[in-house]
Amino acid sequence: MPTDAALQALLLHHEIEGFLLAEADLLDDRKYRDWLNLFTDDLVYWMPISRNVPPPDRDRARSDESLDASWFNEGLDTLTQRVNQIETDIHWSEEPPTRTTHMVSNVRILDVGDGDEIRTKCRFLVYCNRLQDEVDLFVGKRFDTLRRASGGWKISRREIHLDQSVLLAKSLTTFF
Amino acid sequence: MQDRNTTPAGNLVDAENGIVSREIFVDRDIFAREQEQIFARAWLMIGHESLIPEPDDYFVSRMGTDSVILTRNKQGEIFVFLNSCMHRGMKLCRYDQGSAPVFTCPYHGWSYSTDRKRVDRPGALVGVPRYQECYEGVLDRSEWGLVRCPKVVNYKGTIWASWDPDAPSLEDYLGDMRLYLDAALDHRDGREGGSIVLGTVQKWRVKCNWKFAPENFIGDLYHDISHRSADLSGIGPSGGKGRRDAQRPRLAIGFTDLGHGVLGDLPHTAEPELLPTHQDDPELVAYHQQMHDDRSRNLGNRKRVTMSVGTIFPNMSFHARQPRTIAVAHPISATEMEMWRYYLIDADAPPKVKDAAMRYYLRYSGPAGMTESDDMENWTYASEATAGHISRRHHYNYQLSLGQERPVEGLRGAVESGSYSEGNARIFYRRWGQFMDAAGWADMTPEAATPERVDAD
Numbered sequence: 001m002p003t004d005a006a007l008q009a010l011l012l013h014h015e016i017e018g019f020l021l022a023e024a025d026l027l028d029d030r031k032y033r034d035w036l037n038l039f040t041d042d043l044v045y046w047m048p049i050s051r052n053v054p055p056p057d058r059d060r061a062r063s064d065e066s067l068d069a070s071w072f073n074e075g076l077d078t079l080t081q082r083v084n085q086i087e088t089d090i091h092w093s094e095e096p097p098t099r100t101t102h103m104v105s106n107v108r109i110l111d112v113g114d115g116d117e118i119r120t121k122c123r124f125l126v127y128c129n130r131l132q133d134e135v136d137l138f139v140g141k142r143f144d145t146l147r148r149a150s151g152g153w154k155i156s157r158r159e160i161h162l163d164q165s166v167l168l169a170k171s172l173t174t175f176f
Numbered sequence: 177m178q179d180r181n182t183t184p185a186g187n188l189v190d191a192e193n194g195i196v197s198r199e200i201f202v203d204r205d206i207f208a209r210e211q212e213q214i215f216a217r218a219w220l221m222i223g224h225e226s227l228i229p230e231p232d233d234y235f236v237s238r239m240g241t242d243s244v245i246l247t248r249n250k251q252g253e254i255f256v257f258l259n260s261c262m263h264r265g266m267k268l269c270r271y272d273q274g275s276a277p278v279f280t281c282p283y284h285g286w287s288y289s290t291d292r293k294r295v296d297r298p299g300a301l302v303g304v305p306r307y308q309e310c311y312e313g314v315l316d317r318s319e320w321g322l323v324r325c326p327k328v329v330n331y332k333g334t335i336w337a338s339w340d341p342d343a344p345s346l347e348d349y350l351g352d353m354r355l356y357l358d359a360a361l362d363h364r365d366g367r368e369g370g371s372i373v374l375g376t377v378q379k380w381r382v383k384c385n386w387k388f389a390p391e392n393f394i395g396d397l398y399h400d401i402s403h404r405s406a407d408l409s410g411i412g413p414s415g416g417k418g419r420r421d422a423q424r425p426r427l428a429i430g431f432t433d434l435g436h437g438v439l440g441d442l443p444h445t446a447e448p449e450l451l452p453t454h455q456d457d458p459e460l461v462a463y464h465q466q467m468h469d470d471r472s473r474n475l476g477n478r479k480r481v482t483m484s485v486g487t488i489f490p491n492m493s494f495h496a497r498q499p500r501t502i503a504v505a506h507p508i509s510a511t512e513m514e515m516w517r518y519y520l521i522d523a524d525a526p527p528k529v530k531d532a533a534m535r536y537y538l539r540y541s542g543p544a545g546m547t548e549s550d551d552m553e554n555w556t557y558a559s560e561a562t563a564g565h566i567s568r569r570h571h572y573n574y575q576l577s578l579g580q581e582r583p584v585e586g587l588r589g590a591v592e593s594g595s596y597s598e599g600n601a602r603i604f605y606r607r608w609g610q611f612m613d614a615a616g617w618a619d620m621t622p623e624a625a626t627p628e629r630v631d632a633d
């Protein structure tokens with residue numbers, strides 16, 4: 001017989017995975033306003049730049065969160081500006097729109113804390129196809145902090161580790 | 177098809193009439209010739225001293241299609257080497273940056289040193305496994321040091337290099353364009369230099385000819401319309417409308433014989449009033465006011481300029497203010513480039529100022545930049561639609577404000593042709609043609625290029 005705690009953990013895992021998969025659907029369905037609703041007001045949305053560094057500097061294999069360049073380092077305000085831009089329909093790198101498929105897997109709960117704020121880790125594989133033959137594949141790890149909110153969860157922090165150093169895409173107009 | 181290696185570039189570029197052959201943006205032979213004629217000769221911006229602050233630090237960069245190592249030796253001198261082992265060509269240094277007392281090749285273990293205490297010639301071959309048993313009396317180690325770039329200059333922190341021993345001094349190469357470069361590199365309070373690279377260099381691939389970037393940044397105000405979606409989203413430093421805070425009117429100012437150009441203002445000797453910026457934070461407002469006051473005092477009545485964007489021939493572009501960055505367009509193939517963006521900040525700016533600048537840079541520039549992403553769309557699909565068999569027979573048009581060039585007082589060899597002008601692009605491609613046809617620097621110095629030229633001041 002599973003213990004109560006094990007059942008609780010299973011249910012929580014199921015709930016969190018469902019939340020992340022539903023989020024991926026919002027992105028692929030381009031329901032950006034609903035997607036923005038999944039974030040807290042104090043959101044940190046950060047995608048550092050990966051670097052090729054020698055052994056003594058391995059702790060610097062990614063750019064820093066503060067006072068350093070990144071691919072993204074956003075709050076809810078600028079994430080909203082990005083959605084606004086797409087919705088102008090004249091943001092040419094997203095018009096015609098990119099066809100995206102967000103795959104989320106390897107979902108793990110790293111830390112449940114007091115149960116109201118949990119840290120998770122997952123893998124993402126984002127396939128982008130645009131116009132005739134513009135194809136980008138973004139693969140990496142994502143660290144999300146989720147906070148319990150009325151009616152479910154909200155994301156308060158998202159750290160995106162993209163497995164590329166030189167970005168092999170001409171632009172980043174897709175969300176992760 | 178004509179042999180591109182013998183066709184004079186003059187047949188491809190008609191700068192006087194604002195007509196440029198599409199071939200130069202897609203043709204493989206022309207691309208190969210550019211490597212020899214332009215990238216093996218011109219001064220190229222390859223890095224920044226703040227990326228190699230300590231002895232033995234290195235930063236791997238590019239010059240044309242070559243990988244190069246920018247490094248500082250134990251004595252503090254800065255060198256640039258071809259990043260290829262002299263034995264069998266292995267990429268000697270495959271990290272982006274780091275620190276190494278000697279560069280040791282992973283393949284067969286040859287090693288090279290820059291330490292003046294060990295070697296007379298920096299980059300000399302100092303270690304060869306099995307030397308005594310297998311090479312003694314055969315291999316002359318002094319002949320097999322790393323290929324060293326003969327000309328390297330540190331200009332206010334930016335590192336420039338040229339492969340051509342006959343290249344003019346960087347000072348002569350820049351001419352009075354230097355005044356505009358200073359506007360980006362000098363401290364906001366008017367003191368010389370003082371800027372550093374803010375963290376990591378962004379690097380990304382774009383499937384377009386490398387010339388699209390410098391041509392755009394040399395003064396294409398006309399393409400403003402492609403950034404309407406960024407303007408509508410309001411991403412400026414003050415978080416308000418548009419993508420920048422208020423700017424003064426800008427003119428296309430180009431250096432006819434040098435190939436450089438900017439969108440900027442004419443030289444002046446008094447500091448104009450401060451235009452409000454970073455308005456949503458009183459601390460930032462106070463900081464920028466302080467910089468403005470200090471600048472007015474420090475510069476006194478010295479000649480100065482402001483600018484928004486410009487290009488130093490061939491592939492270094494920079495923005496002095498909003499945002500304050502350097503962009504280098506590295507050629508990869510006729511239809512692919514790698515963009516590198518360095519973000520600049522005053523080394524002694526308070527963290528809050530740096531943070532606000534960094535956030536603005538990232539939402540404006542780079543592949544995720546709400547402005548720049550749309551530039552890349554234009555350049556990529558212009559390249560694609562130019563590469564067709566029939567398409568490449570035709571020409572691009574650069575006739576905007578053709579014939580409206582007027583000399584600029586106070587800038588040697590400069591002309592101005594209004595705000596909306598392709599005059600700077602005409603200058604860029606004229607210079608491109610000169611590089612492509614010239615046998616050497618003797619044919620390319622400003623005097624040789626236009627013997628009848630009279631300096632404006």
Ligand code: FES
Pocket residue numbers: 261262263264265266281282283284285286
């Ligand atoms: S290629 Fe470097 S030692 Fe052989």
Ligand SMILES: [Fe+2]
Pocket residue numbers: 392399403547548551
């Ligand atoms: Fe642009």
